[in-house]
Amino acid sequence: xxxxxxxxxxxxxxxxxxxxxxxxxxxxxxxxxxxxxxxxxxxxxxxxxxxxxxxxxxxxxxxxxxxxxxxxxxxxxxxxxxxxxxxxxxxxxxxxxxxxxxxxxxxxxxxxxxxxxxxxxxxxxxxxxxxxxxxxxxxxxxxxxxxxxxxxxxxxxxxxxxxxxxxxxxxxxxxxxxxxxxxxxxxxxxxxxxxxxxxxxxxxxxxxxxxxxxxxxxxxxxxxxxxxxxxxxxxxxxxxxxxxxxxxxxxxxxxxxxxxxxxxxxxxxxxxxxxxxxxxxxxxxxxxxxxxxxxxxxxxxxxxxxxxxxxxxxxxxxxxxxxxxxxxxxxxxxxxxxxxxxxxxxxxxxxxxxxxxxxxxxxxxxxxxxxxxxxxxxxxxxxxxxxxxxxxxxxxxxxxxxxxxxxxxxxxxxxxxxxx
Amino acid sequence: xxxxxxxxxxxxxxxxxxxxxxxxxxxxxxxxxxxxxxxxxxxxxxxxxxxxxxxxxxxxxxxxxxxxxxxxxxxxxxxxxxxxxxxxxxxxxxxxxxxxxxxxxxxxxxxxxxxxxxxxxxxxxxxxxxxxxxxxxxxxxxxxxxxxxxxxxxxxxxxxxxxxxxxxxxxxxxxxxxxxxxxxxxxxxxxxxxxxxxxxxxxxxxxxxxxxxxxxxxxxxxxxxxxxxxxxxxxxxxxxxxxxxxxxxxxxxxxxxxxxxxxxxxxxxxxxxxxxxxxxxxxxxxxxxxxxxxxxxxxxxxxxxxxxxxxxxxxxxxxxxxxxxxxxxxxxxxxxxxxxxxxxxxxxxxxxxxxxxxxxxxxxxxxxxxxxxxxxxxxxxxxxxxxxxxxxxxxxxxxxxxxxxxxxxxxxxxxxxxxx
Numbered sequence: 150x151x152x153x154x155x156x157x158x159x160x161x162x163x164x165x166x167x168x169x170x171x172x173x174x175x176x177x178x179x180x181x182x183x184x185x186x187x188x189x190x191x192x193x194x195x196x197x198x199x200x201x202x203x204x205x206x207x208x209x210x211x212x213x214x215x216x217x218x219x220x221x222x223x224x225x226x227x228x229x230x231x232x233x234x235x236x237x238x239x240x241x242x243x244x245x246x247x248x249x250x251x252x253x254x255x256x257x258x259x260x261x262x263x264x265x266x267x268x269x270x271x272x273x274x275x276x277x278x279x280x281x282x283x284x285x286x287x288x289x290x291x292x293x294x295x296x297x298x299x300x301x302x303x304x305x306x307x308x309x310x311x312x313x314x315x316x317x318x319x320x321x322x323x324x325x326x327x328x329x330x331x332x333x334x335x336x337x338x339x340x341x342x343x344x345x346x347x348x349x350x351x352x353x354x355x356x357x358x359x360x361x362x363x364x365x366x367x368x369x370x371x372x373x374x375x376x377x378x379x380x381x382x383x384x385x386x387x388x389x390x391x392x393x394x395x396x397x398x399x400x401x402x403x404x405x406x407x408x409x410x411x412x413x414x415x416x417x418x419x420x421x422x423x424x425x426x427x428x429x430x431x432x433x434x435x436x437x438x439x440x441x442x443x444x445x446x447x448x449x450x451x452x453x454x455x456x457x458x459x460x461x462x463x464x465x466x467x468x469x470x471x472x473x474x475x476x477x478x479x480x481x482x483x484x485x486x487x488x489x490x491x492x493x494x495x496x497x498x499x500x501x502x503x504x505x506x507x508x509x510x511x512x513x514x515x516x517x518x519x520x521x522x523x524x525x526x527x528x529x530x531x532x533x534x535x536x537x538x539x540x541x542x543x544x545x546x547x548x549x550x551x552x553x554x555x556x557x558x559x560x561x562x563x564x565x566x567x568x569x
Numbered sequence: 570x571x572x573x574x575x576x577x578x579x580x581x582x583x584x585x586x587x588x589x590x591x592x593x594x595x596x597x598x599x600x601x602x603x604x605x606x607x608x609x610x611x612x613x614x615x616x617x618x619x620x621x622x623x624x625x626x627x628x629x630x631x632x633x634x635x636x637x638x639x640x641x642x643x644x645x646x647x648x649x650x651x652x653x654x655x656x657x658x659x660x661x662x663x664x665x666x667x668x669x670x671x672x673x674x675x676x677x678x679x680x681x682x683x684x685x686x687x688x689x690x691x692x693x694x695x696x697x698x699x700x701x702x703x704x705x706x707x708x709x710x711x712x713x714x715x716x717x718x719x720x721x722x723x724x725x726x727x728x729x730x731x732x733x734x735x736x737x738x739x740x741x742x743x744x745x746x747x748x749x750x751x752x753x754x755x756x757x758x759x760x761x762x763x764x765x766x767x768x769x770x771x772x773x774x775x776x777x778x779x780x781x782x783x784x785x786x787x788x789x790x791x792x793x794x795x796x797x798x799x800x801x802x803x804x805x806x807x808x809x810x811x812x813x814x815x816x817x818x819x820x821x822x823x824x825x826x827x828x829x830x831x832x833x834x835x836x837x838x839x840x841x842x843x844x845x846x847x848x849x850x851x852x853x854x855x856x857x858x859x860x861x862x863x864x865x866x867x868x869x870x871x872x873x874x875x876x877x878x879x880x881x882x883x884x885x886x887x888x889x890x891x892x893x894x895x896x897x898x899x900x901x902x903x904x905x906x907x908x909x910x911x912x913x914x915x916x917x918x919x920x921x922x923x924x925x926x927x928x929x930x931x932x933x934x935x936x937x938x939x940x941x942x943x944x945x946x947x948x949x950x951x952x953x954x955x956x957x958x959x960x961x962x963x964x965x966x967x968x969x970x971x972x973x974x975x976x977x978x979x980x981x982x983x984x985x986x987x988x989x
């Protein structure tokens with residue numbers, strides 16, 4: 150599929166993340182106005198609340214775009230999702246008869262504030278990248294026990310904390326927690342010293358399942374509304390001490406950042422690709438009926454406070470994952486767990502096979518033993534106060550790209566606690 | 570404190586779970602009417618929605634009791650909680666001038682349907698009972714590694730799945746999942762064969778904290794609105810295969826049952842007691858400023874399909890816990906994790922030191938090796954289809970009790986999956 154031309158001129162460039170082919174969904178506000186739904190096109194945003202008031206779509210439910218989240222649209226189901234995308238594609242296409250009236254509902258992206266694009270119902274994070282699991286397993290449990298025995302059979306996941314999910318740009322406060330040095334008799338309480346990122350894709354569940362009713366991988370695939378970039382900020386020292394036997398808890402609960410645009414599964418359709426060859430056969434309930442990963446280029450930049458430029462510290466691709474989102478969601482519901490509109494599924498850290506394709510500082514600095522050198526000459530093992538970390542992502546088409554925007558966070562110092 | 574007499578005669582018995590001293594909060598409906606808030610008194614329920622319409626309390630927010638959850642009341646904060654309790658105590662007390670008009674707003678409990686008493690925001694389950702952790706650890710990791718090194722320092726917890734929390738009486742469908750026999754080369758997928766209970770108390774968070782802002786144990790204690798009985802149904806065979814390295818996931822995601830009455834922290838105030846002596850000192854942020862457990866008798870009964878009677882399989886007490894809810898909540902927020910109204914915190918399985926005080930079948934049957942004999946002569950290791958499990962709980966006062974009602978679930982067979 151080539152670039153689809155739009156009457157919004159800035160959308161017709163090979164460099165824009167938001168051509169007509171993309172149409173990512175966000176929530177925005179201008180000045181003191183209430184946040185509402187919009188769609189990005191080039192360097193503009195279409196105000197869907199006002200456009201709908203002016204007659205964009207015939208709908209029974211009139212006010213879904215006036216909400217500060219996309220959940221109500223998701224609730225309307227896949228047939229409506231397709232109808233909305235078709236209508237927006239028609240209305241914003243070059244030569245559209247809607248241009249005359251619709252232009253008044255556009256605002257420059259540079260003049261709006263972006264908010265969380267949806268209300269997170271529950272948040273689950275997976276561990277589905279084989280390179281990442283092998284690297285981390287080697288560091289935490291030794292090379293002989295790197296990949297747990299269940300890993301090639303189960304898309305391993307754990308429940309995260311929805312209340313900690315924040316939109317790109319939100320300041321990240323360095324967490325406090327229990328830290329125990331290997332040679333110490335007892336833990337102490339204080340600021341995390343091994344603060345890390347995890348480069349992930351977040352999938353947004355757009356449908357619901359009833360408690361007790363599992364779903365197939367195909368049904369799961371059809372329930373995904375769209376994707377965001379996701380940075381599962383991690384406190385490696387807190388994690389190392391707390392995670393046995395019940396998994397990470399406070400090490401992952403202080404913040405998870407997402408990019409502000411929901412890139413729809415529909416926009417990513419031309420970029421579907423297969424999961425890697427299976428080393429051992431999967432059980433029937435995890436078999437994929439077709440290609441369910443996507444070819445999405447990803448990268449991470451790091452910029453210390455005051456540094457003139459950001460340094461790229463990782464380049465990888467979503468197709469490196471061993472399990473797809475559809476497999477993860479099918480597994481999630483396999484015991485009968487009810488899934489809901491707005492559930493967020495983190496892919497797991499997306500590391501590639503090479504040293505510079507690793508999606509966490511834990512891996513990039515090999516547990517802190519091999520510091521990275523940034524473009525400015527500064528070195529880093531883990532994140533320091535004032536550092537800004539940014540995730541970037543785009544699926545690359547023929548003369549266009551499906552961009553995700555950025556997922557950005559700057560680290561603020563830990564708070565003083567316990568209180569004096 | 571003695572029994573407080575009420576003009577509702579059935580509330581004045583030493584046997585009723587719901588004397589005037591208790592006043593537990595629930596959500597009920599009669600026939601096809603909408604669910605709304607009520608309070609139990611003896612064998613009756615006071616319809617707070619209609620009583621408020623008739624002028625029970627002067628309030629700015631008029632419709633909090635017309636909701637199918639207590640979250641809006643929680644949102645009003647501790648000063649309002651105290652005001653509400655004081656008003657109800659006054660209005661239902663023997664000799665109250667309100668009796669004449671309020672009696673019309675009572676309905677027999679036997680004629681109402683009880684619903685989930687609150688909307689669960691997020692659900693966290695802890696592992697804070699020392700006897701339970703020691704027993705399970707011995708079975709899963711051997712006696713030498715029974716108690717993990719962090720256990721005496723951290724109230725270990727993991728995030729559960731709020732969407733799986735159901736009210737007492739909801740049928741529990743036996744989950745499917747990946748099962749792997751120790752001598753098998755690969756897992757298979759099928760119905761759980763080691764279905765279990767976990768006898769817990771659930772604490773309901775009635776306040777909120779901002780992301781990045783930890784709280785003290787005293788602040789945490791003041792944020793707890795009330796308690797319910799909680800059965801964290803567990804699939805032990807699914808758990809054994811999936812739980813390393815990131816903790817339990819599908820083994821705990823199919824159902825968690827709670828009792829329908831929120832017993833307020835205020836009602837439990839006379840039953841406060843200390844946590845057990847610390848084997849090692851706790852870090853400052855976990856130090857308790859006073860007694861923060863409660864003396865609550867607990868028991869579990871099991872009744873096979875068609876059996877004439879239920880057999881008591883466990884008797885224990887909440888004071889057996891090593892960590893209090895306040896400590897758990899303070900730890901939960903210690904990294905800066907935002908806590909919200911409606912968050913549910915499972916205490917962890919409440920096992921006592923004796924064989925018949927263990928709060929799970931895993932412990933009672935010692936991993937299935939020592940079957941229980943029920944009163945009917947039937948034996949059980951884990952739960953069979955058609956079995957009904959009921960949790961009971963009450964704090965015993967001087968001539969009265971603060972009862973929790975029951976938390977009940979009957980097991981239905983697994984669904985056929987994957988579909989043919």
